[in-house]
Amino acid sequence: MKDPRVQLLCDEFGIKIVDRHRYPEPGETRAVETLARILRRHGEGHLRLMLSTLAETENNKGQLDEVLFWAASDMVRACPEIVERRAGDWLTMWDACPVGELQFIAQDLRGIVPLRFALDGMLYERVVKAFGPRAIQPDLFDDRRRYSA
Numbered sequence: 330m331k332d333p334r335v336q337l338l339c340d341e342f343g344i345k346i347v348d349r350h351r352y353p354e355p356g357e358t359r360a361v362e363t364l365a366r367i368l369r370r371h372g373e374g375h376l377r378l379m380l381s382t383l384a385e386t387e388n389n390k391g392q393l394d395e396v397l398f399w400a401a402s403d404m405v406r407a408c409p410e411i412v413e414r415r416a417g418d419w420l421t422m423w424d425a426c427p428v429g430e431l432q433f434i435a436q437d438l439r440g441i442v443p444l445r446f447a448l449d450g451m452l453y454e455r456v457v458k459a460f461g462p463r464a465i466q467p468d469l470f471d472d473r474r475r476y477s478a
Contacts (some may be wrong), residue, residue, distance in 0.1 A: 407412070
């Protein structure tokens with residue numbers, strides 16, 4: 330049985346929950362139990378921030394699955410000061426982040442390391458580039474100079 334709060338939050342953020350036997354389209358998910366676990370473990374405020382991070386940014390609704398939900402949750406937990414104090418910059422960084430491409434790359438590690446952790450590492454590297462000590466004067470040879478957080 331679905332937690333009704335999960336349905337309400339998905340509705341609020343425009344994420345359609347589909348039957349678990351159907352392959353989800355962009356903006357759809359069948360990872361309802363994952364969302365319910367995140368809700369139980371970290372609370373409604375956290376789930377709201379995590380869903381906002383994905384739903385209110387570009388390029389992040391292609392594969393709303395268990396791995397992405399947990400990785401986005403991990404990033405919100407790892408970076409609370411950025412999320413709270415620089416919410417606009419946080420969303421800008423996620424807008425620029427090629428989440429779908431990173432999810433695709435992480436698939437190469439299936440069976441070697443948990444995909445969630447592989448995606449966590451790739452996403453956190455983007456966070457550090459955007460908000461870390463070199464964010465003001467990035468490496469001129471870095472391919473991710475375009476972030477302006």
